[in-house]
Amino acid sequence: MKKIVITGGAGFIGSHVVDHFYEQYPESEIVVFDKMTYAADQRNLENCLSDPRVKLVVEDICHLERCVEILEGTDLLIHAAAESHVDNSFGNSMEFTRTNVVGTHALMEAAKRHAIPKIIHVSTDEVYGEVLEGAVDERSNLYPTNPYSASKAAAEMVISGYIRSFRLPVTVVRANNIYGIRQFPEKIIPKFLLMLLRDKKLTLHGDGQNRRHYLSALDFAAALDLISQKWKPFEIYNIGTTEEYTNRELSEMLCALFDKNPEEHITYVKDRPFNDGRYALKWDHITNLGWRPQRSLKEDLPTIKAWYEKNADRYNDI
Ligand SMILES: NC(=O)c1ccc[n+]([C@@H]2O[C@H](COP(=O)([O-])OP(=O)(O)OC[C@H]3O[C@@H](n4cnc5c(N)ncnc54)[C@H](O)[C@@H]3O)[C@@H](O)[C@H]2O)c1
Helix, strand or coil, X not given: CCEEEEECCCCXXXXXXXXXXXXXXCCCEEEEEECCCCCXXXXXXXXXXXXXXXXXXXXXXXXXXXXXXXXXXXXXEEECCCCCCHHHHHXXXXXXXXXXXXXXHHHHHHHHHHCCCEEEEEEEHHHHCCCCCCCEXXXXXXXXXXXXXXXHHHHHHHHHHHHHHHCCCEEXXXXXXXXXCCCCCCCHHHHHHHHHHCCCCEEEECCCCCXXXXXXXXXXHHHHHHXXXXXXXXXXXXXXXXXXXEHHHHHHHHHHHXXXXXXXXXXXECCCCCCCCCCCECCHHHHCXXXXXXXXXXXXXXXXXXXHHHCHHHHCCC
């Protein structure tokens, strides 16, 4: 592959994907296509940005003509740019539709014009809506329940139209919650780690019983690599893990890292307008390709804590 373009590559997941492909494909040019919103940070790319074969292009995916320019000659497009925080989507839902739907549309149109041979679209388990019992496979219906997940499901519908009408070679991945270093502290793990570092009480939504599965950003990047190697266009892959905790259990694990008593350091706050109780995926399809999660949140938490301790200054204004 001569040219790999990764949208949202200066954000959390995107930057891990950039690191992975940078290391695995030493002959490739890597283009990070990112608008640099509040969630992005150039320091997320410090492992590779000094290398001339990595370029950061600061642009908005909603601008079709810029997408057409940037995507020229691309062999692999990984689309991870998005407005990604559910809480923000309740107050600012138009921006979610603009970036996640219109932006995806502009990218797919540009990809079609250039006949890009491999496109991986990063979607989410949230498009299925809440799954209180059992688990859903890739053929299950989409029932998004908040403006964020609705915009991600709508993006998939745009892609479906491009696949059926133009045979655009897209593969869609729907992943569980992803954890790792460099995640913006609006999401539960970095937010609570910083609160504990600042000796503040953890503010759990509702009764704290909402459940989430947690997948490592490193395992996720490896899954995308495998999909790109064993390439089958038009597929959908759930990318899951067995590691599942309630928000309360997660908060207790975080308190334990700091030797703090959860009874004294956890408080409950008003819930989201709607908060999915649980998401759960069947992910046999990707295991059939030969992928399995290699890491575990429980084991990785001390390293993640150490990273936020070291980089706490980044987030002083938050
Ligand atoms: N975080 C999770 O647990 C999770 C789980 C499953 C799927 N996803 C999906 O993974 C992708 C990445 O999520 P994340 O958590 O890394 O998000 P993030 O908010 O950390 O990063 C998003 C990146 O997209 C960029 N971006 C936003 N709007 C843009 C625009 N208009 N043009 C160009 N770039 C733009 C931002 O600057 C940022 O770098 C998203 O598509 C999200 O829906 C996330």
